[in-house]
Amino acid sequence: MGYATLNLENPVFRQFIGYAALVLVKTCLMSSITAYYRITRKAFINEEDTASFGKKLQVVLNNPQVERVRRCHLNDLENVIPFVLLGLLYVATGPNQAAASLHFRIFTISRYIHTFVYLLVVPQPARALAFAAGLFVNISMVYSILSQASF
Amino acid sequence: MGYATLNLENPVFRQFIGYAALVLVKTCLMSSITAYYRITRKAFINEEDTASFGKKLQVVLNNPQVERVRRCHLNDLENVIPFVLLGLLYVATGPNQAAASLHFRIFTISRYIHTFVYLLVVPQPARALAFAAGLFVNISMVYSILSQASF
Amino acid sequence: MGYATLNLENPVFRQFIGYAALVLVKTCLMSSITAYYRITRKAFINEEDTASFGKKLQVVLNNPQVERVRRCHLNDLENVIPFVLLGLLYVATGPNQAAASLHFRIFTISRYIHTFVYLLVVPQPARALAFAAGLFVNISMVYSILSQASF
Numbered sequence: 080m081g082y083a084t085l086n087l088e089n090p091v092f093r094q095f096i097g098y099a100a101l102v103l104v105k106t107c108l109m110s111s112i113t114a115y116y117r118i119t120r121k122a123f124i125n126e127e128d129t130a131s132f133g134k135k136l137q138v139v140l141n142n143p144q145v146e147r148v149r150r151c152h153l154n155d156l157e158n159v160i161p162f163v164l165l166g167l168l169y170v171a172t173g174p175n176q177a178a179a180s181l182h183f184r185i186f187t188i189s190r191y192i193h194t195f196v197y198l199l200v201v202p203q204p205a206r207a208l209a210f211a212a213g214l215f216v217n218i219s220m221v222y223s224i225l226s227q228a229s230f
Numbered sequence: 231m232g233y234a235t236l237n238l239e240n241p242v243f244r245q246f247i248g249y250a251a252l253v254l255v256k257t258c259l260m261s262s263i264t265a266y267y268r269i270t271r272k273a274f275i276n277e278e279d280t281a282s283f284g285k286k287l288q289v290v291l292n293n294p295q296v297e298r299v300r301r302c303h304l305n306d307l308e309n310v311i312p313f314v315l316l317g318l319l320y321v322a323t324g325p326n327q328a329a330a331s332l333h334f335r336i337f338t339i340s341r342y343i344h345t346f347v348y349l350l351v352v353p354q355p356a357r358a359l360a361f362a363a364g365l366f367v368n369i370s371m372v373y374s375i376l377s378q379a380s381f
Numbered sequence: 382m383g384y385a386t387l388n389l390e391n392p393v394f395r396q397f398i399g400y401a402a403l404v405l406v407k408t409c410l411m412s413s414i415t416a417y418y419r420i421t422r423k424a425f426i427n428e429e430d431t432a433s434f435g436k437k438l439q440v441v442l443n444n445p446q447v448e449r450v451r452r453c454h455l456n457d458l459e460n461v462i463p464f465v466l467l468g469l470l471y472v473a474t475g476p477n478q479a480a481a482s483l484h485f486r487i488f489t490i491s492r493y494i495h496t497f498v499y500l501l502v503v504p505q506p507a508r509a510l511a512f513a514a515g516l517f518v519n520i521s522m523v524y525s526i527l528s529q530a531s532f
Contacts, residue, residue, distance in 0.1 A: 082388040086233040086322055087378060096319045097379025103312050104372045107365060110308060124301065131354035150426065156307055156458055157412060161405050163315045164465045168398045171388055203433035214409060221406045227389060228399025237384040237473055238529060247470045248530025254463050255523045258516060261459060275452065282505035291443075307458055314466045 083173035091179045095170050098183035099163045102190050106159045109152035112198070116145045151197040155190070158213050162186050162220075169220040172227040186216040234324035242330045246321050249334035250314045253341050257310045260303035263349070267296045302348040306341070309364050313337050313371075320371040323378040337367040385475035393481045397472050400485035401465045404492050408461045411454035414500070418447045453499040457492070460515050464488050464522075471522040474529040488518040 087093050116122065122142035123129045129136035139145075166183065174182075189212035196205040238244050267273065273293035274280045280287040290296075317334065325333075340363035347356040389395050418424065424444035425431045431438035441447075468485065476484075491514035498507040 082390045085236050085387050087324070088233045090380065092322070093378070093380045096322065096375050097381050099319060100316065100372045100375040100379065103316055104369065107309070107312050107368050107372075110361075110365065125298070125351075125357075127351055127354050127357070147427070152308065153304075153455075156311070157454065158409070160311055160315070160458070160462055161409050164462070165402065165405055167318075167469075168401060171394070171398065173389070200427075200429055203429050206427075206429070210412075214412065217409050218406065221402045221409075224398050224402040227395070228402065229392065229395045230399050236387050238475070239384045241531065243473070244529070244531045247473065247526050248532050250470060251467065251523045251526040251530065254467055255520065258460070258463050258519050258523075261512075261516065276449070276502075276508075278502055278504050278508070303459065307462070311462055311466070318469075 083171055085167065085171060089170070091174060091176050092170050094176075094180060095166055095183060098187045099166060101187055102155075102159045103163060105191065105194065106152070106155040109148065109155060109194075113145060113148045113152065116142070116148055120144060147200075148198065151194060154193070154197070154210070158210070158217070159190060161217055162190075162213065165217055165220040165224065168224050172223055174223060182216050182220060186213050189213045189216075234322055236318065236322060240321070242325065242327050243321050245327075245331060246317055246334060249338045250317060252338055253306075253310045254314060256342065256345065257303070257306040260299065260306060260345075264296060264299045264303065267293070267299055271295060298351075299349065302345060305344070305348070305361070309361070309368070310341060312368055313341075313364065316368055316371040316375065319375050323374055325374060333367050333371060337364050340364045340367075385473055387469065387473060391472070393476060393478050394472050396478075396482055397468055397485060400489045401468060403489055404457075404461045405465060407493065407496065408454070408457040411450065411457060411496075415447060415450045415454065418444070418450055422446060449502075450500065453496060456495070456499070456512070460512070460519070461492060463519055464492075464515065467519055467522040467526065470526050474525055476525060484518050484522060488515050491515045491518075 083089055083091065085092055120142050121132070121136055122139035122145050123136060124138060124140060126138060129138060169182070170179065189209045193206060193209035193213065195201070196209055234240055234242065236243055271293050272283070272287055273290035273296050274283070274287060275289060275291060277289060280289060320333070321330065340360045344357060344360035344364065346352070347360055385391055385393065387394055419426070422444050423434070423438055424441035424447050425434070425438060426440060426442060428440060431440060471484070472481065491511045495508060495511035495515065497503070498511055
C-alpha cells in the first residue's frame with residue numbers, strides 16, 4: 080500500500096475538501112455581513128465610502144454592531160485558516176477515515192454555531208464552548224501531524 | 231486517466247502556484263508599507279519602537295495613513311488566503327484548464343487593482359468592484375469544490 | 382525520476398509538515414494568551430463576556446497588555462499563514478532538501494523568537510530582526526515558486 084495522497088482518489092481528501100469549502104465560504108461571506116451593517120448603519124470607515132452615499136457623512140470608527148461582525152470575522156481567520164492548513168497536512172498523514180470525519184464535522188459545526196452565537200449575542204458560555212471545540216480539533220490534528228513528521 | 235494531482239506534472243497546478251505566489255507576496259509586502267508609514271509619520275504603536283528612534287515619542291494609535299494600509303492588509307488576509315486555499319482544492323478537482331486560468335487571472339488582477347485603489351484613495355465604486363471580482367472567483371471555486379466533495 | 386509530491390514519501394514534505402504544525406499551533410495558542418489577559422485584567426470586549434463574570438463590568442477596548450498580545454497574534458496571521466501556504470507550493474517545486482530544511486528552520490525559530498520578544502517587550506531591534514528573518518524566508522520561497530510556474 081502507498082501513502083495517503085492529496086487527490087480525489089483518497090476518500091478522506093474528498094471529504095476534507097467539502098468541509099474546508101463550507102468553513103471558508105462562511106469566512107468569506109462575513110465581509111458581506113460587515114458591508115450590510117456599514118451601509119444600513121451608515122458607519123463607513125473610509126472617506127471615499129461616505130462620499131459615495133450622496134450626502135457628506137462622517138467616518139465612523141466604532142459602531143458596535145459593525146465591530147462585533149468584524150471581531151467574529153477575525154476570529155474565523157484565526158481558527159478557520161489554521162483548520163484548513165492543518166487539515167490538509169493531517170489528510171496527508173493517512174488518518175483513519177472515521178476519525179478524520181469526526182474532526183472535520185465537529186470543527187465545521189462548531190464554527191457555524193460560533194458565528195450564530197457571536198452575531199446573535201447568545202449568553203456565555205455558548206461562544207466559549209464553540210470556540211474551544213474548534214481549537215480542540217486543531218490541536219488534535221497538530222498532534223497527529225507531529226507524530227508523523229521528521230525534523 | 232487518473233485524478234488531478236497537486237504536483238508540477240499537472241499544468242493547472244503549475245499555473246496556480248505562480249498566481250498564488252504573486253498574490254501572497256503582495257500580501258506579505260503590505261507589512262513593509264505599514265512600516266514605511268510608521269517610520270515616516272513617526273506613528274509607532276509599541277513603546278519599544280518609539281524608544282529606538284532616539285527621542286521619546288508618544289505612541290500613536292490612529293494615524294489615518296497607517297490605518298488605511300492596515301485595513302488594506304487585513305482585507306488581503308480575508309480574501310487572498312481563502313483564494314490560495316480554495317484554489318489548491320479547486321485544482322485537485324481537475325477543472326478545465328481554460329476555466330482555471332480565468333479564475334486565477336481575474337483574482338490576481340482584481341487584488342492588485344484593489345490595493346492600488348485602496349492606497350491611492352480612488353473614488354468608489356472602484357474598490358467595491360475590485361473586491362467583488364475577487365469574492366466572485368472564490369465563491370465560484372467553492373461551488374466547483376462542493377460539487378466534487380463527499381460528506 | 383518524477384515530480385516532487387505532497388505526501389509522506391517525499392522527505393522534504395515530511396519535514397515541512399512538522400515545522401508547519403509547530404508554527405500553526407503557536408498561532409492558535411495566541412487566542413488562549415489573549416483570553417488569559419482578558420480574564421486576569423477583566424478587560425472583556427463583549428457585553429456577554431462581562432456578564433458571565435458575576436458583577437456588571439464595563440467593556441474595555443484598550444487594555445495595553447491585551448492589545449499587545451492581539452497585535453502579536455495578527456502579526457502571526459500575516460506571516461505564519463503565508464509561510465505555510467508558500468511552503469507547501471515550494472515543496473512541490475522539488476527543492477534541494479538541505480536548502481528546504483534551512484528555510485523551514487530559520488522561519489520556525491525566528492517566529493518563536495518574535496513572539497517572546499513581542500510579549501516580553503524586549504528592546505528593538507530584536508523584534509524587527511526576527512520579523513525580517515521570517516519575511517526573508519517567505520520572499521525566498523516566492524522566488525523559487527515563480528521560477529517553476531507557468532502563466
